[in-house]
Amino acid sequence: MTGALLLAMMTAPAAAALACIVVRRPRVVELINLIASAICFGCAVPLAALSASGPYHYWDGYIVLDMPGSWVLLCSAIVYFLASIYSVGYMRLLGEDEKLWNFYTLFAVFALTVLLSAVMNNAGLYWIVIELTTLVSTFLVCFERVAESIEAAWKYIIVVSTGISLALLGTVLFYWAGSLVLGPTYDMTWDALRGAAPSMNAPLATLSFLLVLVGYGTKVGLAPMHTWLPDAHSESPAPISAMLSGALLNGAMLGIFRYLTIADAAGIGGLARTTLVAFGVFSLLIGALFIVRQSGIKRLMAYSSIEHMGVVALGLGFGGLLGIAGALYHMLNHSLNKSLMFFGAGNVMRSFGTKDISGIRGVADKFPVQGALWLAGAVAITGAPPFGLFLSELVILRAGLHQSYIWAVLAMLVLLIVIFIGFLNHFRAMYFNDGPDDMAQPRQLTAWCVAPMWLALMPLLVLGVWWPAGMWDHFMAIATTMSGAKP
Amino acid sequence: MLIAHLDPLASSIFSLMAIASLVLAFVMLGSRWLNNYLYAFAAESWMIAVLSAVVGYYGEYPEFYLVAILTAFFRGLFLPYLVWRIIRRLNVAREIHEILQPSSALVVGAFCVIFALVVAYKVGGSLGLAGTVAVLALTVMLSMNLIGFLMLAVRHEALSQILGLLVLENGIFLGAQILVPGMPLFIEIVILFDLLIVVACFGVLVQYLVVHVGSTSSLELKRLVG
Numbered sequence: 001m002t003g004a005l006l007l008a009m010m011t012a013p014a015a016a017a018l019a020c021i022v023v024r025r026p027r028v029v030e031l032i033n034l035i036a037s038a039i040c041f042g043c044a045v046p047l048a049a050l051s052a053s054g055p056y057h058y059w060d061g062y063i064v065l066d067m068p069g070s071w072v073l074l075c076s077a078i079v080y081f082l083a084s085i086y087s088v089g090y091m092r093l094l095g096e097d098e099k100l101w102n103f104y105t106l107f108a109v110f111a112l113t114v115l116l117s118a119v120m121n122n123a124g125l126y127w128i129v130i131e132l133t134t135l136v137s138t139f140l141v142c143f144e145r146v147a148e149s150i151e152a153a154w155k156y157i158i159v160v161s162t163g164i165s166l167a168l169l170g171t172v173l174f175y176w177a178g179s180l181v182l183g184p185t186y187d188m189t190w191d192a193l194r195g196a197a198p199s200m201n202a203p204l205a206t207l208s209f210l211l212v213l214v215g216y217g218t219k220v221g222l223a224p225m226h227t228w229l230p231d232a233h234s235e236s237p238a239p240i241s242a243m244l245s246g247a248l249l250n251g252a253m254l255g256i257f258r259y260l261t262i263a264d265a266a267g268i269g270g271l272a273r274t275t276l277v278a279f280g281v282f283s284l285l286i287g288a289l290f291i292v293r294q295s296g297i298k299r300l301m302a303y304s305s306i307e308h309m310g311v312v313a314l315g316l317g318f319g320g321l322l323g324i325a326g327a328l329y330h331m332l333n334h335s336l337n338k339s340l341m342f343f344g345a346g347n348v349m350r351s352f353g354t355k356d357i358s359g360i361r362g363v364a365d366k367f368p369v370q371g372a373l374w375l376a377g378a379v380a381i382t383g384a385p386p387f388g389l390f391l392s393e394l395v396i397l398r399a400g401l402h403q404s405y406i407w408a409v410l411a412m413l414v415l416l417i418v419i420f421i422g423f424l425n426h427f428r429a430m431y432f433n434d435g436p437d438d439m440a441q442p443r444q445l446t447a448w449c450v451a452p453m454w455l456a457l458m459p460l461l462v463l464g465v466w467w468p469a470g471m472w473d474h475f476m477a478i479a480t481t482m483s484g485a486k487p
Numbered sequence: 488m489l490i491a492h493l494d495p496l497a498s499s500i501f502s503l504m505a506i507a508s509l510v511l512a513f514v515m516l517g518s519r520w521l522n523n524y525l526y527a528f529a530a531e532s533w534m535i536a537v538l539s540a541v542v543g544y545y546g547e548y549p550e551f552y553l554v555a556i557l558t559a560f561f562r563g564l565f566l567p568y569l570v571w572r573i574i575r576r577l578n579v580a581r582e583i584h585e586i587l588q589p590s591s592a593l594v595v596g597a598f599c600v601i602f603a604l605v606v607a608y609k610v611g612g613s614l615g616l617a618g619t620v621a622v623l624a625l626t627v628m629l630s631m632n633l634i635g636f637l638m639l640a641v642r643h644e645a646l647s648q649i650l651g652l653l654v655l656e657n658g659i660f661l662g663a664q665i666l667v668p669g670m671p672l673f674i675e676i677v678i679l680f681d682l683l684i685v686v687a688c689f690g691v692l693v694q695y696l697v698v699h700v701g702s703t704s705s706l707e708l709k710r711l712v713g
Contacts, residue, residue, distance in 0.1 A: 151708040184669030
C-alpha cells in the first residue's frame, strides 16, 4: 500500500515532465502539471498517516518512508499542489506561452527532486538529490531571462554549490568515522550511522557534523550562509519562490534534523545543538534587520523565510518533545503561510507592475478580497494569533525554556517582536497609504491567482485553533524514536 | 582499513600524488591566466586518476580502475575541454579583477594549509593515526577545500569561480579515495556525472551572463542588494 502510494507520488511528476516535453501546448501542459501535483498531494496525506506503522524500506533500502520524511513529504506536496494551481494563473500573466512547456517540465522535475530528498535513506544519495534540486531550480530562477534573474541564478548556483560541497566533505568524513566502527564498506543509511554513532570518534564526528551543518545550512538559508536566498527567491517567478521557500528549505532542513539525531547518538549533541541554536538566532537577527529596512516586496518575503528557518532551527536545536514537535509543526505552517505570501506578492507585483514596496499603494481599496487574504497572511506570518505560526512559535519558546536556553529564548522573543512591527509596517504602507494620483489602475486577476490563497489560509486558521491529536502523536513518535526524547 | 597497514611504497605513492595535487592547486592560485588554471586543473585530475588506480591496486578494489578511467576522461579531458571552449568563446584570457594579487593569495593559501594541518593532526591524533598517510590525506583534502574557497573569494571572473568550485571538489575526491576507499562506488560515479551537469549548467549560465549582463565578472553583479 505505502509502496504503491510512494511510487505513484514519484511517478506523477516524472511522467508529467515527460508529457510536457512531448505535448508542449501551453494549456495542456498546465493541466498535466496540475494533475500531477494533485496526485502527489492525494498520496502524501495517506502516506503521512501510514508512515506511523513504518519505517518502510524499498529498493534494497535506498528509499525509506519514515515519519519525519513523510511529514516533509506532506509539506512539500502541499506547496507543490498550491503552487501548481497558482502558476496556471500567474504564468499566463507573464505572456510566455511558447516557453511554458519548458517551465512546467522544469517545475515537475524540481518537485520530483524535492519530494525525493525526503525519502532518501542513504546520506550520499541524499546529498546528490539536494544538489540536483539546485541544478534544476537554477534554471527556474532565471526563467524570465532578465539581468536581475540571471544574476540571482548565478549567485544561487555558486553559493549553494560551494556550500553544499562542504556537506559532501562532511558526508565523506562521517562515512570515515562510521567505517572505523562498521568496517570499510557499509551502506551509509541514516540508521547505520545512528547505530555506529555511539562508538564514533568524537572530534571526527564533531568536525563532520559542523561541516554538514554549514553545508546543508547554506541550502536551508541559515544566516550567515543565506546570501543566495533573497536574490533567488525574489527573482524567480512567484510559484517557484513558493516552492523554494515552502518545499525546498524543509527538504534540506530534514537532512540537518537527521544528522542532528546522529550527533545526539554520538554524544556530541550539546555542541551540535548550541551551534544550531546560534545559527537560528543569527538568522532571526539578519531577518529582522533586513525586514525592517526592506524595499522590495519579494525580498521582504525572502527575509521572512530566513527568519522562519531560523525559528525551525531553534526548535530542532532546543530539542526535546516540545522542540521537535514545534519545529515540525512550524515547517507545515510556514509552508502554507509562505506560499500564501508569495502568491499575494506575485499578484500585487504583476498588477502594479513593480517589485518595490513604495510602488504598491492602496491595496485595500483596489483588491478587497485578495488584499484581505494577503493581509491575514501577513498577520499570520509575523506569529500573531489565531494562526498556526503563533502556536508553533509558542511551543518552540516553551521548549527553549525547558532546555534552559534562556538567552536564545529572550533573543527570539525580542527579534520576533521587531519583525512583527517591521513586517506589518510595510503592509500598513501598502494598504492604507495613498499612492500618487496618476498611478495606473492595477490589472485585475483571475480566480486561478486567488483560489490558492484561500486554500492556504483556511488550514492555517484551523491549525491555529486546533492542533489535531493525530498530528501530535506523529510528532511525539518522531521525537521519541529519532532523538530519544522522554515524554 | 586500507591506510592502517599499507606497504611503504604505496604509502609513498599516495603521499606523492596528494602533495602533487596540492602543489597544482597552488599553481592555480598563483596564476593570472585562465588557460594556466585549466592546465593545472587537468593535471590535478590526472594525479587523482593515477591515485585511484593505485588505491585500486593496493587496496584490491578492482572497481577503482573504472573510477580512474572515468576521472581521467571526465575531469582530465572532458571538463577542461568544456571550460576551454567557454574561455575561447568568451575571449577572456586572464583574470583582471582579482582582489588579492596572486603572490599574496599564495601566502594566504599557505596559511590555509597550516590551518588544515593543525585540524588534521588533531583529528588524526585522536584516532591514533598520527604519522600515517591518513593525516596527510586529510590535510590535503581540507587545504584544497580552503584554497578552493579562497579562489572563489578573491577572483571574480565567472570561469575562475567555476574552477575554484572544481578544485574544491577535487580535494574532496582525493581525500575520499584515500580515507574511505570502501565508500560505495556508484556514489563516486554519480558525483562525476553530477559535476558534468554542473559544468554544463555553468556553461549555459555564463552565456546568459554575457548576453544579459554584458560581462562575466561577478563584480558587475550588483543589482540585487539589501
